[in-house]
Structures are given as C-alpha cells and as structure tokens.
Amino acid sequence: MYNRILVPTDGSEVAEAAVDHALSIARDNNAELHALYVADTNAISVSLGTEQVDRIRQGKFSEMTELREQAEAATGYVADVGAEAGLEVIEHHAGGVPHRIIANYADDNDIDLVVMGSHGRTGVRRALLGSVTERTLRSTRAPVLVVDYRENE
Amino acid sequence: MAAAVPLQESALLPEGLNVSFKLLPAAIVSAMMLSFLVIGFIYKVADTDDMWVAGRSIGNIENGMAIGANWMSAASYLGMAALIALSGVYGLAFVVGWTTGYFVLLIFLAAQMRRFGKYTAPDFVGDRFNSDSARAIAAITTFLIGFVYAIGQARGMGLVGLYIFGDPGIPGLSGYQSMMILFMVITIGYLALSGMLGATKNMVFQYLILIIAFLVGLYATGWAAGYSTILPQLEYAQLISALSAEFSEPFVNESYYLWIATAVSLAFGTCGLPHVLVRFYTVDNERTARWSTVWGLFFIALLYLSAPAYAAFGTDLYSQNIRPAFGDPGMTSAAADVIVVLATQLSGLPSWLVGFVAAGGIAAAVATTAGLFIAGSSAISHDIYANIINEDASQRKQMIVGRLSIVALGVLTMAAAFDPQAPIAALVSYAFSLAATVLFPMFFLGLWWERTNRQGALTGMITGLILWLIPMANEGAFGIVNGGAGLGIDVIATWMPAIGSAIVSMPLVFVVTIVVSLMTDNPPQETRQMVRQCHSPRPMAQDRTAEEVVARRTDDSPADD
Numbered sequence A: 001m002y003n004r005i006l007v008p009t010d011g012s013e014v015a016e017a018a019v020d021h022a023l024s025i026a027r028d029n030n031a032e033l034h035a036l037y038v039a040d041t042n043a044i045s046v047s048l049g050t051e052q053v054d055r056i057r058q059g060k061f062s063e064m065t066e067l068r069e070q071a072e073a074a075t076g077y078v079a080d081v082g083a084e085a086g087l088e089v090i091e092h093h094a095g096g097v098p099h100r101i102i103a104n105y106a107d108d109n110d111i112d113l114v115v116m117g118s119h120g121r122t123g124v125r126r127a128l129l130g131s132v133t134e135r136t137l138r139s140t141r142a143p144v145l146v147v148d149y150r151e152n153e
Numbered sequence B: 001m002a003a004a005v006p007l008q009e010s011a012l013l014p015e016g017l018n019v020s021f022k023l024l025p026a027a028i029v030s031a032m033m034l035s036f037l038v039i040g041f042i043y044k045v046a047d048t049d050d051m052w053v054a055g056r057s058i059g060n061i062e063n064g065m066a067i068g069a070n071w072m073s074a075a076s077y078l079g080m081a082a083l084i085a086l087s088g089v090y091g092l093a094f095v096v097g098w099t100t101g102y103f104v105l106l107i108f109l110a111a112q113m114r115r116f117g118k119y120t121a122p123d124f125v126g127d128r129f130n131s132d133s134a135r136a137i138a139a140i141t142t143f144l145i146g147f148v149y150a151i152g153q154a155r156g157m158g159l160v161g162l163y164i165f166g167d168p169g170i171p172g173l174s175g176y177q178s179m180m181i182l183f184m185v186i187t188i189g190y191l192a193l194s195g196m197l198g199a200t201k202n203m204v205f206q207y208l209i210l211i212i213a214f215l216v217g218l219y220a221t222g223w224a225a226g227y228s229t230i231l232p233q234l235e236y237a238q239l240i241s242a243l244s245a246e247f248s249e250p251f252v253n254e255s256y257y258l259w260i261a262t263a264v265s266l267a268f269g270t271c272g273l274p275h276v277l278v279r280f281y282t283v284d285n286e287r288t289a290r291w292s293t294v295w296g297l298f299f300i301a302l303l304y305l306s307a308p309a310y311a312a313f314g315t316d317l318y319s320q321n322i323r324p325a326f327g328d329p330g331m332t333s334a335a336a337d338v339i340v341v342l343a344t345q346l347s348g349l350p351s352w353l354v355g356f357v358a359a360g361g362i363a364a365a366v367a368t369t370a371g372l373f374i375a376g377s378s379a380i381s382h383d384i385y386a387n388i389i390n391e392d393a394s395q396r397k398q399m400i401v402g403r404l405s406i407v408a409l410g411v412l413t414m415a416a417a418f419d420p421q422a423p424i425a426a427l428v429s430y431a432f433s434l435a436a437t438v439l440f441p442m443f444f445l446g447l448w449w450e451r452t453n454r455q456g457a458l459t460g461m462i463t464g465l466i467l468w469l470i471p472m473a474n475e476g477a478f479g480i481v482n483g484g485a486g487l488g489i490d491v492i493a494t495w496m497p498a499i500g501s502a503i504v505s506m507p508l509v510f511v512v513t514i515v516v517s518l519m520t521d522n523p524p525q526e527t528r529q530m531v532r533q534c535h536s537p538r539p540m541a542q543d544r545t546a547e548e549v550v551a552r553r554t555d556d557s558p559a560d561d
Helices: A013-029 A040-046 A050-057 A065-084 A097-106 A123-128 A132-139 B023-042 B059-070 B074-116 B121-128 B132-165 B177-193 B200-223 B232-239 B257-270 B274-283 B286-302 B307-321 B333-337 B339-346 B350-391 B395-416 B424-448 B454-474 B488-494 B503-521 B526-536 B546-556
Strands: A006-010 A032-040 A087-097 A113-118 A144-148
Touching: A006 A013, A006 A097, A006 B424, A013 A032, A013 A097, A013 A113, A013 A144, A013 B200, A013 B286, A013 B395, A032 A040, A032 A065, A032 A097, A032 B395, A040 A050, A040 A087, A040 B200, A040 B395, A050 A144, A050 B232, A065 A087, A087 A097, A087 B350, A097 A113, A097 A132, A097 B232, A097 B257, A113 A132, A132 A144, A132 B333, B023 B132, B023 B177, B023 B200, B023 B350, B059 B200, B059 B286, B059 B350, B074 B121, B074 B132, B074 B257, B074 B274, B074 B286, B074 B307, B074 B333, B074 B339, B074 B350, B074 B424, B074 B526, B074 B546, B121 B274, B121 B350, B121 B424, B121 B526, B132 B177, B132 B274, B132 B333, B132 B350, B132 B424, B177 B350, B200 B232, B200 B307, B200 B350, B232 B307, B257 B503, B274 B286, B274 B350, B274 B526, B307 B339, B307 B454, B339 B350, B424 B454, B424 B503, B424 B526, B454 B488, B454 B503, B454 B546, B526 B546
Parallel strands: A006 A032, A006 A113, A032 A087, A113 A144
Antiparallel strands: none
16 A cells, blocks of 8 residues: 655654654555655745855755754654664655645655654644644645654643 | 034935935836846745755856845945045045955955855854854844944935835824835845745846946936046046045045044955855855955946946036035035935936936845845854754744844844934944954954964954944944933044944954963864865865864874874
C-alpha cells in the first residue's frame, strides 16, 4: 500500500514526533523513507536578509554553514533512525515556500503518504505562526498523517 | 556651531515649490511604486527544488548596480545637492567622503569579509570575538543605524510626496507629516512582500530608475535654462563666478575642520554600514567581491559627479526666480532638500518630467529604507533572538520576530521624522558617525589584527556608543535633550560636531580596543588562524569559509603555523 513515505522536517521536536509513526508504517510496508528539509525563503529574507535568499538561488547552499548544518541535522535524524531499522532513507534539501515544496515533492516522487507533526496551536498563536501542516493538507493530493505534538502533556 | 547646517522652520513647507496635487507626476510616482511590485512578481524567488545544484550566479555589473541602489538614498539623490546648494563647498565633503569610503572597503574589507563568510554584520562580530555580548551590541548598533539613517529618508519621502500629491488636509497633521506617514507605510507594506520579491533584480531596476531620472533631470534643466549642453558635470563651472561667494568660495560657510571631520566620518562610516557589507557575503568569490565594489563605485559616481552641477543650476534658478539664495532669509533647508525637483520646475520643464525626477527621489528612498530595515530586522531576529534568546527558534518564529522588528523600526522612524530638526544629509550623517565609531574599528581590527580579543572589542564598542551619544546630546538631536536645544557646550560642538564626530571618536575607539586587547589574554588559536586565513595570499576554494579551512587544517596537522 505505502511504498514511498515522505517526512518533512525542520529539525524541531514537533517534526521529530512524527518520525516514529512514519518509521513504524514504513517498516510494516517495507517502504522507502524520504526526509525533506525546506529552508523557508520568506523567513530567511527577514531573518538573514534578502541577499541570503539570492545566495540560496545561486546554489551556494554548501557555503551557508549554519543553515546547511541545520538542514543536514534535520534530515540526518530521520536517516539515522531509519538506518537502525534497516530502512532506506533518501534525504533532500530545498528552499522556497514549505507547503508548496512539500506538495511538489510528493507529486514528483510518487509519494504515497506524508507524515508530519503539528503544534496544535490555537487562537492568536495560530493566526500569527500559522501551520505548515494545515497548508500542506490543502495543497497535496497524497494522504497526510498528522501527528499532534504537545509539550509536557 | 550647532548650526553646522542652517536650521529649519517648524512647518516644513518649501517655499517656491508649487504644493498642490499634480495629476501627471502623481500618476508617474504611483506607476513606479506599482512597477516595483510587478518586477518583484516577475522575478519572484522561485522555489529551489534542490539546494545542492548550482544556480545562475550574479555578475559583477548586476551586483554593482545592486550596491548602487542599496547605497544611494534620498541623501544622495536629494540631500547631497541640497547641502551643496545651502553650504557650497562644504557640501562637497559628502561627495568626497562617500566615494572615498568605497576605496577603503575595496582594499581592506570587501574580499576579506567574503572569506569570513557569515550572514550578517553582527554575525561577524559575534564569531570573531567569541562573544554573545559583542554580537548583541553590534546587533543593537545595526538596529540604531537603520533607525537614524531612515529618518532622513522619511523626510525626503515626505517633502517629495508633499510636492507631488499636495496637502491631503488630514486634521492634526501637516501636509508633510501626512505624506511622510503615507510613504513610510507603503515602504513597510512593500517589505512585508519582499520575501517573494526577487532581491537583486529589483535593485537593478531601482538603480536604473533613479540614475535615469537624475541624469535626465540634470540634462534637461541645464539645456532648458541654457546652462549646459552635453557635459553639465563640467559646464556648471562657468556659473561659479556668477554665483555668490557663499557658494563657490571654500570654507566660508563652515570651517576647514568641519569639512575634514565630515568627510572622514562619512568615509569610514561607509565601511561600517551593515546593509552595505552584507552584499559581500553573498558574491561568488573574492574577485567578484572586488569587481562588484569597483562597478558599484562607478554607478554611484555617475550620480555624485552630477550632484554639484544640479546644485549650482538650482541655486542660480532659485536666486533668479524666488529670492537670493544666500543672506537673510536665504534658501530654507526644506527648499534645498528638494532643490533637485525645484530646479527642474523652475527651468520651465513639463510637469511629467518634474514628476519623473521626483519619482527617482522616492525610488532612492524606498530602496535604501528597505535595505536598512532588513538589516535591522535580521539583527534582531537572527542575531539577538535566534542566536541568544531562543536557540531552537523555528524559521517561522524568526520570521514573526523579524517582521515585528520592521514594524517597530517603521514606527520609531515615523515618530522621529515627525518634525525633523535637520536636513536629510545631516540626519543621515549621524548614522555614519555611529557606524564609523562603533562598527568600523571592529571590522577593521577584527580582520587585520589577530590579537584583538573579546575584552578589547567589548570595551571598544561601548566606548564608541558613549562617544557617539555625547555630541548628539550636546546638539540636542531628535529634540531629546533640553527639548532640542541640547547641552550646547562649545568646545564639544566645535571639535566633535555630531555630523562628523567620528574624526575624534573613531581613533579613540581604536586606541581603547588595542590597549585593552594588549592588556588581556590572547584570543584562542583557532580565531587567530581564522583571521590569518581571511587575508592570506593563498587562494581559497569557492565554497569554503575561513572557519572551515581552519577547522580542517587543525584536524590534519595541529602543528601548522
């Protein structure tokens, strides 16, 4: 049923909460696991500066040390856990608008299932921070499994 | 001497300027603002599907134009000619200072910064001196520079906006205030979309608009009024003897010392401005860093060499049509700040051309304000929030903090520009004094003297901040001390004027940093090697930073060096 499972991750605990679920399903189906990190260019333009967005577009990702380490750590976590379980994990790094990239990636790679974490934010925090997961739900045709994460509960 | 530049009248209403709603110019300005957005969407930042695949790189010339757009603000477009018109030869200190700065940048900083390879200016300070406090001080300074610099831009937008759109008659606000707020709000709104906008492409476009508008305005004015034909930049010399001595005789309006102080402060301030330096982090290699600087300087010089001619034409036209520009009452600073637009109008050119010249001024102000606000927001969201307060901050949280900082900067700027106490060029030069005093010594010593350590940097920066505040308080800048009268201590006003205070404070900061560094411990071996790597004659691989080279070398051969 599930041959290729996608886990989008930004390296946060919220994202990693979904990894166990993805792993379990992947093991049962002997599926291929895809770990995707998206550098959010809208966020980068105000936090690192518009010049850095140009830098990503020029493919200079390898010299942007901190961002690269963050991306590698995020997908590396999935790769490590997957390797322990004896699964094949494909790591991928992209830059742009997260939900759009996730949806495109799912399309291009025949992903059968997207597994991702969610904060379960409400009220003002939700309005301000929004939810990548929510937007992904609306932009992809692949089935999405949302794993809710709440701190200290 | 508080009147380094003749002062304002409280209601900013440039005399002789026909303040009313002008349909054609208004349409041109609106169309231009709209075209920024359109260009932004055409070249919008596409998703990068695979970050490990090389994309198209940005060439020297394109980079140079982006440097020009980011750099040339209302202070260059309007303020420079304004100061020359008001104070004659004194105004040339701006032309000299702002271009000299690029040579220092070219020789000592551009390529070396490229090698250090970080994201923001505070990043460099924090990593070089291994200190979060140093990073925080640099970030706060960056934010302050953005704020002070933007006040001048807001004044420029307000005055030009008033000329084109007239007084909308909002109760409680003067026409200038309404227009200033309107254009600042538009700029902030524009920034909210900037993540989607193609950064460099848009800057190239902004540069083209502003340089074409300025040069067309100058040529047309010179031609229509019969001053010049093909090379107004030289032909204006024929006017020199006709203009009064206040314009053409050196050091009549201001002293020789003030001239030098201003030029020094502006030159080194240029090298300490965070929004100028960030461009060098992102270029392909050191060679591109150097050539972009050269092209940038060329594109800037196109405007700078023309500004004195514009000022001369404007002053002469003003004297003929309105009243003598010098003497009592003379030209007001508000009129001078729009002399570029005023000259075009007084020489009888059609109103669409006047509108086009005005639009160029607004393009300059918007482009620079955007660059400054982004530098300020990244200082807060990347350097203070993500690096110090919350190290696990998600990308989205950083974005919210960044956007809030932009709004905060905008509100602060609008409040300060409500009743600005000085002309555009003077307001902007306060930011240059700050950059030259606090940041430039850190960049320069940090890159060239490996012995500079954390204690030295911290003491140096704090000394610098205090030294910057002294003349500001003394002259009552922003109306904070004594309701704008300031402390008025003559010795300080003469030898350490706010407009060029770096001539005294920058050397002091160098001395303090060096002495404290020598009295305290050596910085760690890795940091010292990193500094050597930044200016080593050996070429470095394109995709490396000095930090990585050092890390690799220490792994391979700990005995190296």
